[in-house]
Amino acid sequence: MLSFNSLKKNLKKNFSGLKKIKIALLSDSASQLLNTAIKGYGHEVGVDFEIYEADYNQIDLQVFDPSSELYSFNPDFIFINSSSEWLLKNFYKTEAHAQSQFANELLQTARKYYDTIAARLQSKVIINTFPEINDSVFGNYAAKVNSSFIYQLRKANVQLMELSQQTNGLFICDLAGLQAELGRQFVFDPKMYVNADMVYALEFLPYIGKHLTDIVLSITGTFKKCLVLDLDNTMWGGIIGDDGMEGIQVGDLGVGKAFTELQQWAKQLKQRGIILAVCSKNTEDIAKEPFLSHPDMVLKMDHIAVFVANWETKVDNLRYIQSVLNIGFDSMVFVDDNAFEREMVKSAIPEITVPELPEDPAEYLPYLRSLNLFETASFTEEDQERTKQYQEEAQRNVLLQTFETESDFLASLDMVSDTKPFDEFSVPRVAQLTQRSNQFNLRTIRYTEEDIKRIAADPNYRTISLTLEDRFGSHGLIGIVIMKDGGNKTLFIDSWIMSCRVLKRGMEQFTLNAIMEIAAKGGFEKVTGEYLPTKKNGIVKDHYANLGFESADGKWVAHVAGYEKRATFITNKNK
Amino acid sequence: MAADTIAQVNKIFIDVLDNEDIVLDPTTSAKDIDEWDSLNHIQLIVAIEKHFKIRFNSSEINGWKNVGEMCAAIEKRLEQ
Structure with missing residues (x-):
């Protein structure tokens, strides 16, 4: 791991051109050095963190006051950092008869923080598990006492993990796990705690910076596959x-x-x-x-x-x-x-x-x-099928070589697509596609599951999810379109994303047919689209031109009247 | 106090405070160096502990009046 000092030196380096991400840091203890470590680690991986650091021990104030700096800052991420030292202090202040409810109270507080923030901001919230302190009041017998500190701390950690499982916008930075790996001696320096109120030893801070950054990057679409x-x-x-x-x-x-x-x-x-x-x-x-x-x-x-x-x-x-x-x-x-x-x-x-x-x-x-190489922001059942899908793709490539023309090949595949609006079953996968697809992605807007649910329920939006199956197997949900009523009888394509696994199958044309059908049914006269270039989406640079859209003011337009349905070899399962 | 100790400490100050111009002598105190604030003091302590493979105790780290006393504390630890 890089030293704190080398991360600190990164602050003097050039951040221009790096990906900008706004983070609010709310901490129950002194956090200036943590701030430095996060900012410095960001530079290592090409991120320019713009950090708002609340004053010491202001978590409640920042979260519950709607006019606080937190809300005017409107960050992409909020890291609420709670320390085990404060936890222990609060535990000792708790009346003896209430100590057995300590973890439950803590869970309520965490839930309240999250709900309050989620009602006002779109920010993702990251909280931490508590590194273990055994206060040795009960010795090993603490395990048998539900009002012992170590029991309540461990229970709190499990309950926070469960809360994050039920809450899509809430993520956990597992400091307890890091302490298990690195050791208490490494994570905590009593002298610095006593003298400077530092709840983390200096050389532990780069680890927090890394793990926080790993989480943020995986949520924003950078991770290993x-x-x-x-x-x-x-x-x-x-x-x-x-x-x-x-x-x-x-x-x-x-x-x-x-x-x-x-x-x-x-x-x-x-x-x-x-x-x-x-x-x-x-x-x-x-x-x-x-x-x-x-x-x-x-x-x-x-x-x-x-x-x-x-x-x-x-x-x-x-x-x-x-x-x-x-x-x-x-x-x-x-x-x-x-x-x-x-x-x-x-x-x-x-x-x-x-x-x-x-x-x-x-x-x-x-x-x-x-190294924590495989941080992820989602886990769906489809993830488990992926290897099979790539192997099937290899078989298709072999078959392709035996056909005279591409049409013969496509016709032989018996392709069927399940084409329908987003529903509760498709939400996780749809969100995942918006987060993970970089190449066939016209505007590269990332959505969370909660965003997708909101869009699916909003009458101003039209949505399509598309699966693809052929005689070799199922590709699963491989395409999505999000369209928004843009006024003036215009339907704007906010997002059009497709998995690159299904390129050259006529899926683009098939999807366009579905879009135009929805536009016609909704009484729209025009469909407009836009290409926002990124480093990775060059393959769809000419997407709209190839589909016959006309260029107009940096956007692309197709007229509903006179639209000729494109020929494809894909059957719509729902017709 | 050995000249060698202060030379090593000087190098640590230059590295942690990221300032090549720092020249320490036994009378140098936090007042004389702009960057030597309480946050950087923590980093200096950690870097010195690591470099000399020693551990200070909590009462000494805020008690030194100047670099001379700091170096004396380092040498005392090294003798133990």
Whole structure:
């Protein structure tokens, strides 16, 4: 982790051109140094945090006074930082008979903070779990006493996590988890607490800065999607080409355990929706053998979305994996034990995250976990299906090569789309698409689940969600359109987003037909759209021109009267 | 007081306060250096503890009148 001092030095660097994000910092203890750490860490990852820091111990005042600076600042995020030291102080002030209700009271307060803020602002709220302090009043017996401090603290942590599960706009920065990893000695310096009211040791502040930033970035759409794994001495000990199936180390014995546990972790990530890929310098058949028939291998072929083993450079192979998956390099993590390969990849493709793996395989997993590489802002059932979808895509690519014309190919796919307005089932996925899609995204406006619910219920809006199925399987919900009544019988396309998995299927034309039908039914005369360029959405630069829209004042217009339905090979399931 | 201690402390001040012009002598106090405020004092303490691999106690860190007393405290800890 970077030192506090190096983060502080970042404050003198140039922030121009960095992504701007507004954060309000409300703290029950002195927070100037935390402010510095957050701002400095932001520079490390290309974010210009504009921070409003409330005065010491003003959380109530800021939240409950509608004319407070918090509300006029109107931040994107609010970090309410509550310390265990204050928690303990308040606990001791609580009458003995009420101490058993302490955690419940705390939950009510957290809920009230959130509800009050949510009623006035769109900001996401981040609170923290409490790092544990055992006040040793009851010794180990505290576990058996529901009015002991440690019991109430742990209960509060669990209840705050549960609250965040029920509340879409509320997120948790898990300081308790960080203390478990780093140790109380590292997190807390009694001398600084006594002298300067610092509830966190100086060198703990960069960790808070990082984790807070990880959360903020994942919510604003920057996070990892794919883990690319080297094989020899990374997934197993030894070299499969030299040592053979019996010689490689994997399984419960000796150092094999380190590799097995790393594989188990990768499998859990896959279940969460991270795409796994293999990139290895090997002969393909030999490299696949352990996946097919080694009894101790946790990872199997069907866990791997793209398997690349050959004698090309890793740089070329990573480019190939990126193009097959159609994701940004900045959403990929590459794990390789070989420092030379890592350097080559880093210098050729700086956007890829390449962890500096420790030399000892026993350290691989603890080290990778400590990096918090896979922060996410959502988790849906579709995430778990992703690997299958990428594998199906590979099969379609093979089929495509056997057809004379693209139309023949498309017709053979038997494509069906479920096309309908947003409903309670589609809300999480719709929000996720607005947050995650960077390429086929005309205006790149990010919406939360709550935003989407509000839009779905607003009569000024029209919405479409589209799924796609074909004879190889289901792509799930892959397209959304949000349209707003723009007055003058004009329907404005606020958002048009599609998953890049379904490009070149005629889905754009099919979606346009659906848009025009809604416009016609609603009595609109014109549909207008807009392209807002970002670094990543160049593929839709000519989207509206390609669909026959006319250019007018920086926007694009299509007329409802005389619209000719576009031909596609997709059937609408609801007709 | 060893000249070496104050030289090392000087380097720490330059790094933490991000000011190349700082030249410490035993009589230098917080009044003489603009950046040496209470927040930076905390960082100086942490950096000195880390550099010399020592730990101060809470009563001494706000008690030094000048750099000379600070260095004396460092050396006392180093002897222990």
